[in-house]
């Protein structure tokens with residue numbers, strides 16, 4: 001991440017705003033030569049100019065420094081297109097319905113990309129009355145654990161935070177849920193369509209009964 005605004009960012013934002021160096025300079029009360037110097041990495045704008053520069057581009061100072069200007073055209077965003085951010089230092093979980101510039105512990109966080117579940121991160125979903133009972137087959141040690149499970153519908157997000165030494169399981173109201181997400185502190189974000197998770201026999205997720213039988217057999221065999 002950048003610790004201060006760079007010339008490349010200023011040039012990029014200025015060009016996107018279709019401003020000349022002179023036009024930007026006039027807004028800031030400096031000369032166009034000064035703007036040119038910043039853009040060619042021959043000097044930095046004084047700290048007192050950060051706010052005026054951000055204002056000239058219609059963004060926040062955080063966006064200016066990160067070089068990541070956020071444009072959320074659709075304020076009534078769909079929850080299914082939610083993004084999750086996790087701080088690698090403290091494990092803080094942030095949920096956003098649109099683009100955002102999010103920092104935690106001085107780290108500019110990137111939205112997590114969800115993977116399909118794999119053999120090390122198997123999810124088991126059962127319908128229990130009006131709820132999904134969700135369990136992840138995974139260790140829950142301090143070093144390697146599932147830190148949250150979330151269920152998204154188009155207009156709601158149910159998120160359950162999990163902790164080491166606890167159980168990797170959660171219950172969610174079924175109504176409208178179209179995606180189930182879970183996050184492993186080491187292997188990242190995973191996602192599954194719960195209907196597929198239950199009904200798609202091919203993908204072998206609907207094996208909770210079969211699994212229990214296998215566990216019984218294994219117990220008999222190995223104690």
Ligand SMILES: [Fe+2]
Nearest residue numbers: 144184186187
């Ligand atoms: Fe994992």
